[in-house]
Amino acid sequence: MSRTPSADPITNWRNIVLYGRNVTTYKIALAQTIADAVAAGQTRLTRADLAASFLMQYRDRLATGMPQGVLADKPAVMETIAKDLAAGTISEERAHLLASREAFDDVIPRFHTVDREQVPVPFYVIEGKDIVLTDAAADVWESRYAPALSQDIHARWDTLEAGFRASHSARALRLSNDTHHLQLVGAGISANVTSIAPILAGYQRNTCIHCGDPLADGIVVPMAPGITHLWGIALAHSACAENAAPSRAADDRLITRNHDIERGSTPLRAYLVDAVGPALGDGGSTIHRLLDHARRIAEDRGRWAS
Numbered sequence: 001m002s003r004t005p006s007a008d009p010i011t012n013w014r015n016i017v018l019y020g021r022n023v024t025t026y027k028i029a030l031a032q033t034i035a036d037a038v039a040a041g042q043t044r045l046t047r048a049d050l051a052a053s054f055l056m057q058y059r060d061r062l063a064t065g066m067p068q069g070v071l072a073d074k075p076a077v078m079e080t081i082a083k084d085l086a087a088g089t090i091s092e093e094r095a096h097l098l099a100s101r102e103a104f105d106d107v108i109p110r111f112h113t114v115d116r117e118q119v120p121v122p123f124y125v126i127e128g129k130d131i132v133l134t135d136a137a138a139d140v141w142e143s144r145y146a147p148a149l150s151q152d153i154h155a156r157w158d159t160l161e162a163g164f165r166a167s168h169s170a171r172a173l174r175l176s177n178d179t180h181h182l183q184l185v186g187a188g189i190s191a192n193v194t195s196i197a198p199i200l201a202g203y204q205r206n207t208c209i210h211c212g213d214p215l216a217d218g219i220v221v222p223m224a225p226g227i228t229h230l231w232g233i234a235l236a237h238s239a240c241a242e243n244a245a246p247s248r249a250a251d252d253r254l255i256t257r258n259h260d261i262e263r264g265s266t267p268l269r270a271y272l273v274d275a276v277g278p279a280l281g282d283g284g285s286t287i288h289r290l291l292d293h294a295r296r297i298a299e300d301r302g303r304w305a306s
């Protein structure tokens, strides 16, 4: 994938947050730290400042119990520090010290890297152990796009957590595959998911996810481009799958169906809980955000490609 380099700070910022390669959630946390610093009129951030911001964010995030890194057997340093702090095995001071020493050596030099290249307009420069925000940071966070960019941060963080969680449970997933011959390939869904279709049909009460009408012979479709997990795939009329625009009603039907799967006792339940866990209990807001996010990324890609 290649994108046209842009000197526009907003475009660069979105490239970093939405398309950067992430093995932990640190880049997203650093993005939030920068946003908060601009709001507070702060331009120089010491390691202690960064540690305070990260600790605050990871304490909140850990309340969800979602993983913050791609490696199941090696949690992100911030994850361990925040957990130890919550458990009372380290003091607040110790947590700050550990975070300032151990959390930033990778993320600070790599924040501006997207597709192995540096974005042309950096949002900070490195001075010793500090970072000093550039005018581009203020251009972004004092712009009228700030609320949308703030949503990007939350949605991206949710997406990464769900992705990490799904990758951690790859073994469980393979087991499900064997049981149901569930074939999820590449960026989309394989057409050959016939064995899961009757189960989805049951949970969807034999109706199409898009139009809600009875379904004689549905196909399995992703509810937003690129989504391959059970939480975001559903049965639909093939005509609806091709033509239907995303709708709130369809998304709500998906959320209801996921609730029903969660309440059920099929192996699908474990797969669903593994992939999105706490998102199932929040009235659908995370699923709505994840779907909107996936659609926006697809739109952006379309724009860049044209």
Ligand SMILES: [Zn+2]
Pocket (backbone or CB within 6 Å): 208, 209, 210, 211, 212, 213, 236, 237, 240
């Ligand atoms: Zn339909």
